[in-house]
């Protein structure tokens with residue numbers, strides 16, 4: 537067993553997590569509190585990709601597709617173990633956006649069929665469905681609820697939105713706006729009873745917390761591997777339930793005919809692609825397994841609660857994330873009453889070198905804070921002290 541696993545198991549203290557931090561490149565010049573967008577790859581991942589690039593240059597065609605790509609089946613096996621599905625249900629691609637579009641445009645639907653989405657789904661997901669609506673006359677039904685509503689109310693809102701014409705339920709596992717987790721299993725169970733196909737946008741859940749595809753019971757699960765897993769930028773995973781594969785169109789015309797099984801969704805249908813990017817998935821899985829998804833989730837929750845406790849008595853501090861939820865992980869959103877949040881974001885970055893992310897959806901606006909497991913509580917001390925200073929020096933103008 538590695539140093540990381542030994543240390544993280546031995547103690548829950550800060551010192552234990554220092555061994556994890558040592559596996560990552562230093563984040564500079566900014567304190568990186570926007571890991572929900574893309575996380576830095578661990579050093580071993582970075583090195584593997586650099587080596588793979590060099591290897592490729594020596595004999596590109598042969599070294600990429602006859603050498604590096606021989607590792608892909610075992611990578612799929614490992615991913616399948618992590619997320620509890622069959623390797624034959626996994627397609628590797630570039631990111632969640634690609635996987636989501638594959639599902640959105642690949643499910644056969646007819647004019648008048650209904651698809652249920654919500655205000656909080658990822659913008660390009662909503663646009664994808666609106667495009668299908670314009671092109672094919674399918675009906676998009678918006679399920680309305682509040683981002684902080686109780687799970688029971690959210691489930692009830694979706695049930696109310698369902699009709700005999702409902703064909704697809706589009707769900708988001710964690711909202712990237714504020715880190716709220718949806719009761720996906722309950723919703724998928726209900727959808728299955730009604731023969732409604734389920735698409736789960738898990739861009740932010742896989743590797744941030746334990747996720748079981750089988751347990752969720754969805755038809756499609758989509759994620760990015762460059763977020764919480766720490767694979768190189770440009771890696772994603774689409775999982776299609778075996779019972780759905782034959783009935784779903786691929787986004788890109790496949791090279792092989794007939795297109796058999798999950799392969800028709802894989803990245804090689806893009807045409808020429810870069811195998812060095814996928815070679816970094818295996819070392820990312822390795823580190824993730826050494827830490828363990830459960831421990832990662834617990835640590836991310838601890839870090840979120842830590843900074844929120846430090847900041848909650850700031851005048852006007854408002855949290856838009858359910859901090860007491862068991863599912864809370866590494867994403868939360870806050871605002872300061874009466875303050876211009878865009879300006880606060882830029883002041884924190886320009887004057888204090890702290891990078892958090894301005895997010896606005898519907899009438900909710902604030903700064904998203906997303907630490908990762910390579911961060912320490914001392915990083916969050918720096919962030920909250922910068923926040924207090926930025927507010928105290930009134931560098932931030934009141935909102936208009």
Ligand SMILES: Cc1ncc(COP(=O)(O)O)c(C=O)c1O
Nearest residue numbers: 631632633658712737739740760
């Ligand atoms: C919920 C959600 N869905 C989809 C995406 C798109 O992910 P990517 O940019 O990796 O395609 C994101 C990215 O932040 C996200 O948070």
